[in-house]
Amino acid sequence: MALTIKICGVTTPDAVRAAVDAGADMVGFVFFPRSPRNLSLGEACALSASIEGKAQKVALVVNADDGLIEDIVREFKPDLLQMHGSESAERVAAIRRKFGVPILKATGVAQPSDLAEVEAYLGVADRILLDAKPPKGAELPGGNGLKFDWTLADGFSKRTGCKDWLLSGGLNPENVGEAIRLTLAPGVDVSSGVEDSPGKKSVEKIRAFIAAARRAQDHLA
Numbered sequence: 001m002a003l004t005i006k007i008c009g010v011t012t013p014d015a016v017r018a019a020v021d022a023g024a025d026m027v028g029f030v031f032f033p034r035s036p037r038n039l040s041l042g043e044a045c046a047l048s049a050s051i052e053g054k055a056q057k058v059a060l061v062v063n064a065d066d067g068l069i070e071d072i073v074r075e076f077k078p079d080l081l082q083m084h085g086s087e088s089a090e091r092v093a094a095i096r097r098k099f100g101v102p103i104l105k106a107t108g109v110a111q112p113s114d115l116a117e118v119e120a121y122l123g124v125a126d127r128i129l130l131d132a133k134p135p136k137g138a139e140l141p142g143g144n145g146l147k148f149d150w151t152l153a154d155g156f157s158k159r160t161g162c163k164d165w166l167l168s169g170g171l172n173p174e175n176v177g178e179a180i181r182l183t184l185a186p187g188v189d190v191s192s193g194v195e196d197s198p199g200k201k202s203v204e205k206i207r208a209f210i211a212a213a214r215r216a217q218d219h220l221a
Contacts, residue, residue: 003217004187005210006166009037015201016047020054022210027051028058031072036199041075058082073099080104089120102126108133109148122162129189132169153183173208177216188213
């Protein structure tokens with residue numbers, strides 16, 4: 001199965017263009033005011049216009065209410081909704097049922113027991129994203145640029161039967177190849193690892209990340 005590569009948190013036309021031209025499969029747009037990558041609906045719609053038919057549009061939300069999700073689905077028309085908060089399996093199922101959009105559910109991992117919690121979302125979310133658990137006191141969800149012990153994800157597909165999952169948390173152009181080799185992840189997701197500063201994507205780092213991920217995939221083929 002081909003490796004899925006997602007570039008998340010794009011905020012500029014150059015970043016979108018670099019991701020699509022380099023062969024990203026998914027491009028993520030953040031709708032969370034506390035994030036340095038947050039976009040208005042108008043900004044996201046304008047930025048995403050050039051990727052139609054080239055990559056999947058992913059709308060990232062954090063514990064969003066139905067009103068915001070409805071606006072995003074109507075105006076932005078995402079291919080997937082990425083739920084990156086503390087949404088329960090029941091909440092994920094309800095949103096998927098109500099809005100009819102596939103769900104990518106992010107879950108934090110720091111220790112083996114965290115992976116057991118992922119099982120609640122299997123069969124509910126369409127894809128799973130294994131991210132580093134936020135450090136204590138963090139103001140933002142997600143890995144915050146940190147990685148977890150990737151060996152915890154080794155064999156995740158075999159243990160759970162889940163074939164559609166992405167690895168995230170602390171990935172960058174220098175370590176993504178090692179991460180893929182250690183985990184055999186069918187997909188990878190990066191945000192801060194291809195930035196020069198929070199919210200400011202580097203065109204060169206985006207290209208390097210995708211190239212490194214594809215090389216690792218080729219070596220495993």
